[in-house]
Amino acid sequence: MRTFLFAAAILGAVASSSRAANPVVVMDTSMGKIKIELFEDKAPITVKNFLSYVDDKFYDNTIFHRVIKGFMNQAGGFGTDKQEKKTKANIKNEWQNGLSNVRGTLAMARTREPDTASAQFFINAADNKRLDQPSPQTGFAGYCVFGKVIEGMDVADKINNAATRDEGGAFTNAPVEQIVIKSIRRADAK
Numbered sequence: 001m002r003t004f005l006f007a008a009a010i011l012g013a014v015a016s017s018s019r020a021a022n023p024v025v026v027m028d029t030s031m032g033k034i035k036i037e038l039f040e041d042k043a044p045i046t047v048k049n050f051l052s053y054v055d056d057k058f059y060d061n062t063i064f065h066r067v068i069k070g071f072m073n074q075a076g077g078f079g080t081d082k083q084e085k086k087t088k089a090n091i092k093n094e095w096q097n098g099l100s101n102v103r104g105t106l107a108m109a110r111t112r113e114p115d116t117a118s119a120q121f122f123i124n125a126a127d128n129k130r131l132d133q134p135s136p137q138t139g140f141a142g143y144c145v146f147g148k149v150i151e152g153m154d155v156a157d158k159i160n161n162a163a164t165r166d167e168g169g170a171f172t173n174a175p176v177e178q179i180v181i182k183s184i185r186r187a188d189a190k
Contacts, residue, residue, distance in 0.1 A: 023047065024150070024187035025054055029064075030180040031159055034123075034152035035187065036106055042097040043146035046108055046117070049091045050146065053119050054184045058085065064159055064179040065171055071128065073159045074109050075181055076120040078170065087118035099145035101131040104156070106147035114141035123149065125160040 022041060027034040040047040053059060059076060062085065066074040078084055093114040101107055105124045108117035124131075134140040149156055162175040 023051065025051075025147075025184050026187050027059075027152075027184045028182040029155065029159070030178070030182065032152060032155035034155050035150050036147045037150045038106075038147040039097075039099060039145070042099055043094045043144055045092055046094050046144050046146040049088070049118075050121070051186070052088070054186060057183070058119060059181050059184040062181045064162075064175060064181070066122075066173050067160060067162055067164050067175055067179070068125075068173050069160055069164075070126050071160075072122040072124050072126075073156060074120060074122040076109070080178060080180055082171070084170070085119070090116050090118050093117060093141050093144050094146070095132070095142035095144045097144065101128040101143055101145055103127050104149040104153050105145045106149070107131065107143045107145045110143070112137070112139040114139045117144065123156050123159075125156065 023038045025036050025038065027036060038047045038050065053076075061080050062076055063078055063080055063082070064073050064075040065078045077087070093108070093110065095114070099105065101124050103124055103126050106121055107124065109120035109122050110117040131138070131143040133142055159179050162177070162179060164173045165176055166172045167174045
């Protein structure tokens with residue numbers, strides 16, 4: 001009986017640890033694939049929101065509309081027609097989660113108001129720790145990191161090195177040739 005209870009406890013612990021693993025998504029872009037781990041344990045509201053857009057296929061055929069060399073690649077708000085996509089309600093900014101805007105991390109884009117993130121996100125192309133700090137320019141709050149590139153940082157770097165131009169409005173630093181997110185899917189999706 002004692003052996004059975006011990007084995008059941010071990011199986012329960014293994015099942016629990018496998019359930020606790022952070023979700024992973026694959027972003028298929030016109031420049032290649034990027035695999036991203038989402039830190040559900042550190043930013044549960046943000047990850048739930050992002051995955052709801054992923055599951056709705058919202059990001060299919062959206063573009064990287066703002067790319068600043070040596071800084072970041074921003075996407076998630078505009079279709080290939082350059083029209084802004086309708087989003088869900090804004091979410092709470094989980095910026096005080098212990099994660100930092102370092103190279104390869106994924107963070108939520110927003111206005112200067114702290115709780116205005118919805119669907120847009122950016123991939124940090126460099127260590128941007130200043131985005132962790134509250135300041136007048138950031139609405140006295142940092143930017144919420146909620147994921148990290150685990151494969152395909154070379155693709156993110158290719159995107160970051162694309163030629164850009166100022167088309168005005170949301171398209172300052174817009175890639176000259178559109179860089180399209182074909183899809184974002186959960187890595188475990190069939």
